[in-house]
Amino acid sequence: NAGVMQNPRHLVRRRGQEARLRCSPMKGHSHVYWYRQLPEEGLKFMVYLQKENIIDESGMPKERFSAEFPKEGPSILRIQQVVRGDSAAYFCASSPPWRMNTEAFFGQGTRLTVV
Amino acid sequence: QKEVEQNSGPLSVPEGAIASLNCTYSDRGSQSFFWYRQYSGKSPEWIMSIYSNGDKEDGRFTAQLNKASQYVSLLIRDSQPSDSATYLCAVPRNNNDMRFGAGTRLTVKP
Numbered sequence: 001n002a003g004v005m006q007n008p009r010h011l012v013r014r015r016g017q018e019a020r021l022r023c024s025p026m027k028g029h030s031h032v033y034w035y036r037q038l039p040e041e042g043l044k045f046m047v048y049l050q051k052e053n054i055i056d057e058s059g060m061p062k063e064r065f066s067a068e069f070p071k072e073g074p075s076i077l078r079i080q081q082v083v084r085g086d087s088a089a090y091f092c093a094s095s096p097p098w099r100m101n102t103e104a105f106f107g108q109g110t111r112l113t114v115v
Numbered sequence: 116q117k118e119v120e121q122n123s124g125p126l127s128v129p130e131g132a133i134a135s136l137n138c139t140y141s142d143r144g145s146q147s148f149f150w151y152r153q154y155s156g157k158s159p160e161w162i163m164s165i166y167s168n169g170d171k172e173d174g175r176f177t178a179q180l181n182k183a184s185q186y187v188s189l190l191i192r193d194s195q196p197s198d199s200a201t202y203l204c205a206v207p208r209n210n211n212d213m214r215f216g217a218g219t220r221l222t223v224k225p
Binding site: 033035041042043045048055056091093103104105106107108109 | 149151157158159160161164203208212213214215216217218
């Protein structure tokens, strides 16, 4: 049973380009969470999704950032017109639907560098 | 007030000592609490969950929960250099998405 898979592991983008980060949850997991971590800082919640639904996006910047979790395929975090301040590690976590308040398991993260 | 607060440290203990990591949370309705460990440059990995007041032991790790004081802690007995990492406390918000503290950096000195 593969764990949470994120790709790419490293992504370099020039300012103004788009960044697309992908997350495939663990098998059987239908809850996906995205977090951002700046160097030497803690995890900042961005968005919580279930299949085809955004449950809580209160941590997402109002502009340039969007997330989706389609019925088929991975969850996508999209950052349009990237700026240097977007450089960070972006982690995805997933949890199963049949237990509330269960622990979530993390992918290896995507390290975005904006040059 | 932050939803989940931790002392950022760094906390330094000698090898073999007990490391005590603390966390407070703001939502009195929280029902479950999680500890994660994150090595430098790596992703967080789940260590323990605790749901009831009192202590829960797993090997060298003991999680302690006091809901009245809105306080959860993690004790690491017989600390090893390999325990050196950042420890993150996590609490689900509204019984849904997980909110993390900023983490406490632990260094175990040989």
